[in-house]
Amino acid sequence: MSETLTPEPIYQTDALIAADIDAYLDVHQHKTMLRFITCGSVDDGKSTLIGRLLYDSKMIFEDQLAALEADSKRVGTQGQEIDFALLVDGLAAEREQGITIDVAYRFFATEKRKFIVADTPGHEQYTRNMVTGASTADLAIILIDARKGVLTQTRRHSFLAHQIGIRNIVLAVNKMDLVDYDQAVFDGILKDYTEFACSIGISSFVAMPISGFKGDNITGLSANTPWYSGPSLMQHLETVEVDATVDARKPFRMAVQWVNRPNLDFRGFSGLIASGSIRPGDAVRILPSGKTSTVKQIVTLGADLDHAIAGQSVTLTLADEVDCSRGDVIASADSPPQVADQFEATIVWMDEAEMLPGRPYWMKIGAQTVTATVQQPKYQVNVNTMEQLAARTLDLNAIGVANLSTDRPIPFEAYADNRDLGGFILIDKMTNATVAAGMLHFSLRRADNIHWQAVDITREAHAAQKGQSPKLLWFTGLSGSGKSTIANIVEKKLHALGRHTFLLDGDNVRHGLNKDLGFTDADRVENIRRVGEVAKLMTDAGLIVITAFISPFRSEREMVRQMLPVGEFVEVHIDTSLAEAEKRDVKGLYAKARAGQLKNFTGIDSPYEVPEKPEIRIDTSKLDAEAAADLIVERVIGIWSPDL
CATH class of the missing domain: 2.40.30.10 (Translation factors)
Structure with a gap:
């Protein structure tokens, strides 16, 4: 009699399958994560390399593969072979131009590790996008086209990766298939890059010859490069130590x-x-x-x-x-970070408009937002020569070192030690646009040596002695609008009423306090900052301060407003049309500006930002100077001198 085999109950099979799935998910959940970027110059093969990694790690679905094959045939890339770059270059503009202009993030995994890769732009115009991608990376793959060698963007991206604190750098000499896998070509590029890397402080990196298109040394060692004995790219990515471990x-x-x-x-x-x-x-x-x-x-x-x-x-x-x-x-408790309000930092400028030293920006660092003011750069870095160049400001994609101060002390660490407490971004207060990324180096010694000195006579005591509330009447308007004339009449009327006043006029302060400043946007910002600080000291003394400055930028007028207690800053817009102001042209300045003899003149080749919600607006087409002054004084007496 033959033995009868009884099949296992189906629920046992389901249980085994469920156990296998749970085991797989548990292993996958506890894999380490490596974040890395690919960077370098235009057309070095960054997108192709990432596409190859996705393809070789089996992270492409069948429908994606079919679409990829169809796209490759449509764009006509090297016969009928697959163009792996199309997996990553998702933007239509990128496919049309053949370059990467945005940061493309992709996820993939192997049996040993999970990965998030950022394909960053190679073109200089999009350096700011590269900084964004690098800000969270553990590793950077610097690609070099074997036919071209070390280029400007190779140096720029290497310098930025090092400054941003990426500890692991891979030098991937790509397109070796186009130079017949010549070891001499690889060795020459390695020599050039090593010299540059040492000059910027990169002490170690891993170099490998690859072909992203052909797959040489990507997931395994290639027979085409028998002279190379190092790891394949994937082997290195799977075993390198991640920042979280450190x-x-x-x-x-x-x-x-x-x-x-x-x-x-x-x-x-x-x-x-x-x-x-x-x-x-x-x-x-x-x-x-x-x-x-x-x-x-x-x-x-x-x-x-x-x-x-x-x-x-x-x-x-x-x-x-x-x-x-x-x-x-x-x-x-026994090893806390430092707390300070003045720092030295490396700044990567990311806005089309140049940096204006002295202008206050929002600074986001960690989970806090503070106001920060950047000083004139100590120097700008030439990424080709590593020279430290003199600079008054920074323009788009420029990298410089400058001091900055915050409106209150903040806990921090040097970026090299802690990205979260040392990395920051700057945001324009008016537009909310991110204008820069930065890395703190250290706090300035002056931050520890300078302290507020307590005084017994307060600003309230000064004001009470004078029998008035301190105010800052900030007259703003175009040159020739009548600011100085009206401000002068206002002071005379207030003085006659027994008020304690002082008038700060734009031209007058440039004879002394601000005689070193010109009329560039950066100098205009510093001009207003200094005047604001002086006006604040005068209001601390209990005075009603009257200023007459073009002060063309809303940001700087808001900066001065923030220096004072709520309600003490009174913006007075002397609203005169450009045509009328130019018609008056008492000082002949508009004529010089029109003739090209006077640069950066407000209203002609430098902008004037009209106040959006001034406390007082004077329409000079309806009021003469005397009537305008009467109106302002009435407002001052009616609102701020209730005893009269």
Whole structure:
């Protein structure tokens, strides 16, 4: 009698399948993540390389592959072979121009690691996009066309990658198939790049000959380069140490992104751990206040943790009720970061309009936003020669070093040590456009040596002695609008009423305080900054200060407004048309500007930004100077001198 085989119940098979899936998902979930960028000059093969990596790692679906093959035939790339760049160059403009103009992010994975790759632009015009892609990368692949060697953009991107703090650099000499895999070509490029890398402080990198199109040395070593014994590109990417591993060995740092208060019984501080590790019971310090406490719980959505490390998002509860809000930093109590308000930084300018030293910008660093003012650059970097060039400002894609100050002390670390607490962006306050990216180097010694000196006679006491409320009447308008004339009459009338005043006129201060300044946009910004600081000191003394300046930029007028307590800054727009102002031309300035003898003249070849919501607007087509002054004085007396 033959043996009867009984099949396993179907539920056991399903259970085994489910177990296999769970095991696979668990392994995949715990893989490390490597973020890297490809960069270099135009047409060095960055997009092709990424397309090859996606193709070889089996991360392309059948419908995508079919579309890729059809697109490759349509654009006619090298016969009927696949054009891997089309996987990444998704923008129509990129396909038409044959260049990458945006940052394209792609995800793929192998059995050993997960990857996020940013394909960054090669053209100089889009350097700012490259900086964006590099800001979160652990590794940079610098591609060089074997036929062209080291180019300007090779140097620029290498310099930026190094400045941004990317520790792992791969020099990929691409298109070796087009030079017959000649070792002499590779060695020559390696020699040139090594000399340059040493000059900018890159102490080590991995160099390899590849062909993104043919696949040489991408996922395995190629027989076409028997003289190369290093790893393939994929082998290196799978084994290189990621930044998160390095960051986990550093002191604990976490910027507070949100104060979690769902009810009266719970108060936690949520954020991403930037470096180090934390356990319940660890002593921590809150910055910038300096208050200390200990960690009570490490809370996550799933469950409380007994240990958390860099790269994890957690909520910390503390044993003590301490003042801690968004933007503050929770750090190891025995090794906290520094707190300062003046720094040296490398700045990459990313706006079409040039940087204006002295103009206040929003500065986003970590989870906090502060006001920052950048000084005239110490120098601009020539990426070809590494020369430090004198510069009064920075224009699009320029890289320079400058001092900057913030309106309040902030916790920070040098960017080389901590990207989260050392990297920042600058935002134009008027347009909300991101205008620059920067990396802090160190705090200035003056920030530690200069302190506010307490005084006994306050600004309120000065004002009370004079029997008035201090104000700043800020007259703004085109040259020839009548600002100085009306301001002078206003002061005479206020003086006759017993008010304590002082008039700061635009021309007069340029004979002394601002005699070193010209009329460029940058000099105009500095002119107004200085006048604003002087006017603030005068209002501290209890005076009603009257200023008459063109002050063409809204940003600088807003800067002065922010220097004073709410309600003390009064913007007076002397509204006169350009045609009328030019018709008057008492000083002959418009005639000179029209003749090209006077550059950067407001209204002719330099803009005037009309106040949007001035406290007082004077239409000089309807009021003469005397009537305008009467109206302003009436407003001053009616609003700010209730005793009269």
